[in-house]
Amino acid sequence: MxxxxxxxxxxxxxxxxxxxxxxxxxxxxxxxxxxxxxxxxxxxxxxxxxxxxxxxxxxxxxGVLDALRSLLAPDALFALRTSLVLTTIAVVVNAVVGTLGAIAVVRQRFLGRALVNALADLPLAISPVMIGLAFILLFGREGWLSALVTATGIKVVFAWTGLLIATLFVTLPFTLREVAYVLEEIGTSEEEAAATLGAGPWQIFFRVTLPNIRFALGYGLLMTLARSLGEFGAVLVLGGSISGQTQTATTFIHAAIEERQTGSAYGMALLLALTSVLLLSSLEWAKRRKKVK
Amino acid sequence: MKSVAYALTPTRSERIARSFVVLYIAALVALPLLALVVFGTSDGLVALAAALRSPLARSALWLTLWTSVLVGILDVLLGVATAWVLVRYEFPGRAAISALVDLPLAIPTLVAGMMLATLYGAHSWIGSNLDAAGMPVMFAAPGILLALLFVTLPFVIRAVEPVLLEIDPAEEEAARMLGAGPWRTFRTVFLPAIAPAAISAGIRSVGRALGEFGAIVIVAGNIPFRTLTAPVYIFGEIESGEPRSAAAVSVLLLAVALGLHSLAGTIEKHTGARHG
Amino acid sequence: MHIRVEHLCKRFGSFAAVDDVSFDVEDGSLVALLGPSGSGKSTLLRILAGLESADSGNVWFDDEPATDLHARMRGVGFVFQHYALFRHLTVEQNVGFGLSVRGVSKEATAKKVKELLQLTGLAGLEQRFPSQLSGGQRQRVALARALAPEPKLLLLDEPFGAVDAKVREELRQWLRRLHDEVGVTSIFVTHDQEEAFAVSDRVLVVHRGRIEQNGAPMEILDSPATEFVARFVGEVNVFPAVVRAGVAQAGKLEVRVQGEHGPGESHLVIRAYDLKLWREEPGIATVQRVVTFGDRVRVQALVDGAGPIIAQFPRRSSLLKGVEPGCRVQIDVTTARAYPAQASSLYPLPAT
Structure with a gap:
């Protein structure tokens, strides 16, 4: 002892x-x-x-006011409007695609599930410039889909459609990933409980699944918003930053800097920076709420 | 594989919706990347090698490669230190700084470049002094590094924070009780826990840095053979109607980026670390 | 509701979770599916609820085929192991969910919810969220929610598995009272034999996807049909033995047995409380350990030529006089059963 x-x-x-x-x-x-x-x-x-x-x-x-006043010029307003429209479409499309895609990838078993899962994550790993180039190669004069462009008359390269496609590409992962992660965490038992209580598929979706993913979806959509407003490389390459045609808020700044229009560059940058600070605080809020309790 | 409950088997309309989504993702992501790879290698690997042998392409690739790897390393070291300070130390303004760490996710990269240019440019007090001292930031490698550090700032910090929060304080106390010094405690208790998250996030930083364009294009000045990075080189080749050399460099960068992406993914899968 | 299950099978890959299971459940009874984890009892329950499909076999609800009926059409209440309460809904909304998805009016729903919250002792917690409730309270909400649409069958998956021991005992008694009050046919899954016997009218012992025995609690305790059942319900001693003319011989232990005892090797199963021992020279065993816990005493002895045996006594039993480690004892077995020994490969003898 x-x-x-x-x-x-x-x-x-x-x-x-x-x-x-x-x-x-x-x-x-x-x-x-x-x-x-x-x-x-x-x-x-x-x-x-x-x-x-x-x-x-x-x-x-x-001078903040002077800087903002410069945004009233027609081409600045046009660029702003283009960015807003692109962002709105990206948010709507990703709300649907992100939710349905996440449900498919997490909740369902089908051929190619792993591939979809991997593809959905890729845009984060690819340089925006390469994305632009890839779409030029696809829709350009010698591209695989140039016939489609001629047939439909819908131009992609240096056109509004190109801006949209580039924006949709870079924003694809955000909602899908966030929603998929939460679906995985939450599991299926609440949905099963709803089924035994007599709920149909739509009722299960709107009354159980959607409320459970709403903060993750919101977070993903805020990220989508930030990214589509801020995307630069892909829309520059694919859109060409043609003033009054394919210029977005970011490519407008780039053009203004190149032309030494410091006032308009700072004005637009200020607007975007303020928007992103606003976005950031919403993101922080959504981040706290999206945690699975 | 987990089986999906019978009661939740997708209905017909759900399966149709799924097909649309799958088609959308495949067309949006797979098709252009396939086009890029096919076009970039269509003349064979020999032509690819030839395109890469251009001195300008090589210098751009080299610049991008070393700055990205250096940024990855700095991110891991400084990111762990920052996460440590944010999680474990109390100081006024902590919440605000913690929130600001996410700013690079929300702010357009081009605007980030402008911010850096404003602080370090020749017009500013800091910039002019640094220039005078022979250590220019703008239009030089340090500017590129700063821009890359900015856009990758949240990666390591946000990956390490939750791991630090989860470490059981009892483990740390046990190590201390056994007489371990602070460095030894860190090495035996904290390092093994945070290493996978920090390293996979560091790898994602490198991947992101390899492709960064918006933040660099303003800060770097894009001087051939000195501050022209690979993404800016690709952009220049597209602008001057040389899609072939643009595609060749792209294919190489793409391969590296995808390799890093799957490496980080593998680490995360095997250690439970989560990115984003 | 009367339930009939016929030749139900369910495989996951090469694993047979449910293997040719048939049984009947009488209307209004409370039945326990008892078995170790991984025995397939939960899968069986999920098939009954329509949450899982059977590979083959049939389920009948009151002689109506229910095998292919979708979960939402079955009118079955299901209480999940971890409750699966809707975390974004209040207690009131959780309980009312099954009524509101069926389009029951707000007034009728509110009335029913109030009634159920009274019945389950949850009045006053209407506006709480699941995260603000204790484990026992969540359990009751889950039960109230399942009962709200007035199911014809109530299924409970390990209903008391996630609450602590004291609450579990209360909930058990409460569930029995509730069942007697509401009278709905109920089946619950448990791995705890005490729970099964304390609450249910009938117990189905499940093992490796099969029903080992289906009987009233007493029946199962008194005449376990297989060695597995005998071993699973209560602490037992098992000896390889030879049975001749109704007497099993294991070393110096000789026991009159019930049950199968054909020629050849058998397993002699003796429950720890079905034997007596007292100090006696020369005796047939040597005492190794005497352990007191609560009102019971456990004596472990080494039977000559047979191995260790465990006996349980009431604390104050006069038989224990002088019984201490190292002394010799005589053993008298009151009840024992023998089972064919080929089953031994399935249920290895406990390590001693």
Whole structure:
């Protein structure tokens, strides 16, 4: 019975020595905290807070009202309207496709399910410029679907349709992924319970499934909104940024910078930045709510 | 494989809806990528290699590759540190900063580039001083790095945060009680838990950085052989009517991006880490 | 409602979850499906509810074919193991769900919900969400919700599995009272034999997708049909034995047995409370351990030539006088059964 006594003693001395060293340890702890925090704040300052502040100062310098007033020019208004229409369509389409697609991928078994699952995730991994190029190769003069373009008369390259297709491509994953994740987490038992209680498929969907995924869907749609408003590379390549025709809010900024129209560039950038801050706070709210309890 | 309950077997209209969705996704994603790959390799791999042998293409690819990998590494290190500070330290404004970390998801990349240009450009106090000191940020590699760090900022932080929150405080206390110092505690308790999430998110950062266009196009200045990255090179080739060399570089970048994507996916699948 | 199940089979891949199962459930009775986890009892329940399809076989509800009836048309109430309450709905809305999807008027629904909440002791919690309830309360909401559309059959999957021991005992008694009050034919799944015997009119012991025995609780306790049933209901001792003329011999232990005992190797099964032992020289066994827990005493002894045996006594039993580790004891078995030994490959002897 000697062993436990020794180890207990050992523990006591260890605790005692720990207390003894507590003062020194505390200093070390504060030092470490300080060091890590400084690194992190310098990092965030250099890439996030600093640039954000600089933008604010610059805007104050240029004059917020002047900057916004420049958006009343016809081509700026046109670009804004184009972005709004594209975003609206992207949100509506993704609400439907994301929900149905997630249900199919998570709840159903069919041939090609794994492929759809993988494809739906891909747009996040591909450079926007390549997306634009890929669609040019598909719908361009020598493309596989050029016959379709001639037959229907619907132009894609350097046309509004191209902007839409590019926007739909880059926004595909957001709702589908979010909704699929929550469906997986929640499981099927509530839906089964509804079935045993006499609910039909539509009743199950609208009264059980949809309420359960609503915050995930909302989060996905906010991301869709942010991405379609902010998409630049794909719409630039496929749309060509033709003023008054295929220019969106972002390609408008690009063109304004190239033409040294700093005022209009900052005006549009301010509008987009404000929108994204608004979006960000909605995103944070939806993120808290979408967690499965 | 989990079987789906009989009572929830899809009805006819659900199956029709499913076919539309499957067709939509296949047409929207698979078709263009297939076209890109076929076109990029249509003249055979020899032609592909020849297109890649152009000095400009090679320098652009190299620039993109090293900046992306460096950004991935920095993201993992600084991202873990940031997540650590955000989760474990109390300080005024923590909630606001934590929320701002998601800003790169919400803000157009082009606007992000403008923000960086405003802070580090020659017109600003910081920019002019850095230029004078011989360490230009704008139109130089540091600018590219900053832009890439910005757009990939949330990746590692958001992947590591939930893991840090889930670690049982008892584990940490046990390690301390056994006499482990802070670094040893971190290595034995925290590191194994956060490593898979941090690494897979870091890989996704690299993938994202490889393809970034909007944030770079303003900051980098796109000087051939110096600050012209691969995506900007592709854009330039398309603009000047050279889709073939654009496609060749694209196919290479695509292969790397898809490889990284599936690597990150594999890590996430085997460790339960989740991205996004 | 009278339920008849005929030759039901269900496979998942190569695994037979339900293997040629047939049984009847009388109208108004409360039946337990008792078996270890993975025995197929939950799958059986899900087939009855229409949540799972059978590969073959038939289900009849009051002599009407119900095999291909969709879950929502069956009029079956189902209480899920983890309740599956609608997390976005209040208690009131949860209970009223089955009525409102059927288009029952708001007034009628409200009236029925109120009645059920009274019956289940949930009055006052109408506006709570499931996340704001205790485990026992959730269980009651799940039950009230299943009862609201006045089902002809109530199915409960491990109804008390997710609540702690004390609440479980209360809920058990409450379920029995509720069943007697409402009178709906009920089938519940459990792996807890005590629960099955305490609550039900009939017990179906399920093992490897088959019904091992179908009988009243007493029947199953007193004359278990198979070795599996004998082992599953209560603590038992099992010895390889030779049976001749109704007497089984295992080492120095000689026991008169009931049940099958054809020629050849048998398994002698003795329940821990079906034997007596007392201190006696020379005796046939040596006591190894004596453990007291609550009002019972467990004695473990080593029978000469047969191996360890466990006996249970009331704490104050006079037989225990002088029984202590190392002493010799004599053993008298009051009731024992023998089963053919080929079953032994299915149910390995407990490690001793």
């Amino acid at each position: 000697a062993e436990p006594a020794v180890s207990a003693l050992d523990q006591v001395t260890r605790v005692a020595s720990r207390d003894h060293a507590a003062a020194g340890l505390l200093d070390g702890q504060i030092l470490r905290r300080g060091a890590i925090s400084s690194v992190v704040f310098i990092y965030l300052g250099a890439i996030l807070l600093g640039p954000l502040a600089a933008m604010g100062v610059e805007l104050a310098h240029v």
